[in-house]
Amino acid sequence: MSAHDFNPLLDIPVFPASGFAPLADRLKRIFATGNDLLFIQAEALLALEAAASSLGRPGLVAVNVVTSPYGTYFGAWLRRAGADVVDVVAPSGQPVATEAVAQAIEMLGHVDLVAIVHAEAANGALNPLEEVAALARAAGALLVVDAVASAGGHAVDIEGLGIDIAVLGPQKALGGPVGLSLVTVSDRAWAAMQSVPRFSPSLLSLLDIKEAWLDRGRGALPGTPPPLEFHALAAAVDRLEAEGLAARITRHQRAAKASRAGLRALGVEPWVADDDRASALVTAAPVPDGVDASALIDAAAAFGVALGRGFGDIEHRLVRLDHTGGRAAFGPVLANVTAYGAALAALGQVVDIGAGAAAVTAVYGEA
Template sequence: MQTFDRYWLVDVPRYPDHGYALLAERIKRLLKTSADVLFVQAEAVLALEAVAASIARQGIVAVNVVTSPYGRWFGGWLRRGGAIVHDVVATMGQPVESSAVANCLETLEHVDIVAAVHAESSSGALNPLAQLAALAKSRHALFAVDAVASIGGHVIDVDGLGIDIAVIGPQKALAGPAGLSAVVLGQRALDHIAKMPDFAPSSLSLAALKRDWLDRGRPGLPGTPSALEFWALEAALDRIEAEGKDCGRRARGTKRNALGRAWGHRLSFLCGRGVLSGAELGGKPCASVTVLSGASVARRSSGSRGSARRPAARFSARRSS
């Protein structure tokens, strides 16, 4: 095993200005989309909050799938922006039933947004993306997807499914850096955001990110981008593209889901025995099941959306080439 030399981390060359647009194009190919990609220079939770802050306003109606704390937080951010949010809460550790979402939609006169997490790394649950996309499309609602844990582990056809917004992070199945994320925005999402009040300057304003980067022809990113994070993202994309179209992603995804399910069974046992406890998931469920220890269990099982550990020597080899 090579010795880790931490001094490589403070001697990183500047990431080239033209490289950001190239990274965006590679992410678009991975997600099978022609939509625009915006980089968020922070961990993916901030990108999720930015999406909620940028699409919510007084009177917007949203149906929000809750299968982990991330879905619960997203609903809370939408409410903070004035949206009327109807949570569809799944059994802990299980994917949502598309019929529950359909039943919720049927009770509402109109719906503006349908939101869901695709894959849950803490439990291995995989929500039925195609069915949820079809339900959103049937109500002409924007479909927003947290794909942080699924990109690189599952095939995601953004354009084919009609996904309007997708948030990604490289630190899960891509085994990349945790300090940056990206948001995919289709034209309907861009049109929706353009009609919203502009609250820039703010790190949560997708309108500002679009104006300062996309509308300027995708030059160097504004601010002071972390070169280390973007070099690491490039290396992660190199690796997954070298693995081939689907085989590497599926292999890692299958292994990760098996481990996640094992953790889910263990945590369910601990909850049943009273070893773990906490508040159940909040909100106004349309079709809900009581969830024991919703926030605390997932936090104990997954911590934060941290990255898988991998040999640091990989960067030094990349750096010297």
């Protein structure tokens, strides 16, 4: 075979310039928003930094919810831009309390921006977005939501909740590529950016992207758009439209319910105890006292299942059972629970693997 023979990973057809606007419109219809939608030609962490850099300025007062390292990063980016930031830090790996956010807003008296992660892939927590959105509206503050993990697994009502900037990641519940991300921007957010010092050209400026794409009629994207990533995103949107957003969310909710039922039947309480405050993307399970997290992950790998580590200060205290995207299905969920249980048993813990498997099966049997 010649070195110049066709390779589907290298000889990728160009994504047509005429295709970007229709793809954006399809995504806007899926999420029922009239806000502008931008493509960020990088993974979602850069989109989050761009949101902070585009809004952060000296004198801006922000309340920033921290329930994982991602919230910590966002607060740091706002501070770098000169903003005054009050972090509302939840207990390790747990959702934030609405009352704590309300107290921070009341203490400050005036707040320009509230930032929150919706569902945490890092630890399985689900923050009270609806309640925090209401607090932001009452304070007259902009609302920035990291919906990278939650979009497609939970309802994200951009219009109804008044979300001024939503950062969406295709690689989670949307089942798309890693190398692109999406940002929706309200008119209020665009207006707020006008008062931010400009350092153009900048990959971290949403206004630069607006001027280079939206204001020029949404033709060719600036830079060199990666064709493989855009073809993959279009294919993911095809699948999502065929399944339907509501059905996709239901599938993730069922996977979370089955995972949590399976853990409890094993004899283990999920890391996030409140079912209403648990992410539908991953279920965090504790690492018991006396058990090494690496040994637990290795033991599960022997059964063919990859358990995820925790992040930050809880890295060694929990493992994550992934049921995101295509893994939000009976087979992967059953494998997660039984492999976690079998790994615990191999490390000397007493668990009921049969009961765990039966509990997962019962949840899917209800459907």
